[in-house]
Amino acid sequence: MDPQVSNGSGLQNEHFTELLVFGFLQNCSKCNFHSELELLGQDLPQHDYLREEQEDELQTDGNRCSHLGREERDSESLEEIIQDIARQLAQVGDRMDHSIHPALVDRLAVQFMNVTLSEEDRMRCLYAALEEVIQTCPKDLEEEKTMLLLAMMLAKKVADHTPCLLRGVFRTAVNFINQNLFTYVRNLVRNRMD
Numbered sequence: 001m002d003p004q005v006s007n008g009s010g011l012q013n014e015h016f017t018e019l020l021v022f023g024f025l026q027n028c029s030k031c032n033f034h035s036e037l038e039l040l041g042q043d044l045p046q047h048d049y050l051r052e053e054q055e056d057e058l059q060t061d062g063n064r065c066s067h068l069g070r071e072e073r074d075s076e077s078l079e080e081i082i083q084d085i086a087r088q089l090a091q092v093g094d095r096m097d098h099s100i101h102p103a104l105v106d107r108l109a110v111q112f113m114n115v116t117l118s119e120e121d122r123m124r125c126l127y128a129a130l131e132e133v134i135q136t137c138p139k140d141l142e143e144e145k146t147m148l149l150l151a152m153m154l155a156k157k158v159a160d161h162t163p164c165l166l167r168g169v170f171r172t173a174v175n176f177i178n179q180n181l182f183t184y185v186r187n188l189v190r191n192r193m194d
Helices: 011-027 034-043 048-055 068-099 102-113 119-134 143-161 163-180 182-193
Strands: none
Touching: 011 034, 011 068, 011 143, 011 163, 011 182, 034 163, 068 143, 068 182, 102 119, 102 143, 102 163, 119 143, 119 163, 143 163, 143 182, 163 182
């Protein structure tokens, strides 16, 4: 998978991925970055993309269209679906936790501490680590699911190793997933909604 290839991103897509990665991190067991995660959660947009759409949906009499309440409910159920997926992925991730060697996490954390690296360089580092870890993973999961899990697990491991890196590794994981795995994430959500 090329870290340059994009298969769809946008404000709403990024929000879905942020919810997924944040929910994954919230549901992981044994982590040392709870306070940093709480601060990150306060900074994440909450339904901002819906509010922007709603502002444009006023009727001529100044009232909002009646379908907006349904959109908000749909958004809440969508968020619940994403949270449920994140919870299940975190459980699988906890079982696969041993497959990531501590030396790899150390090396990746050092790379993320380098403030001169661009976001693109950070994604390349993450991708290189993913390529290394995927060799030791069980082959019983589909490739995209393994890549998604490992990207989030590496983010968790780096943040656990050095909690002050949580924001940076979170952003890089979200960007990487949006560029390389968003179609898979979207299909996961769609399959749950059906």
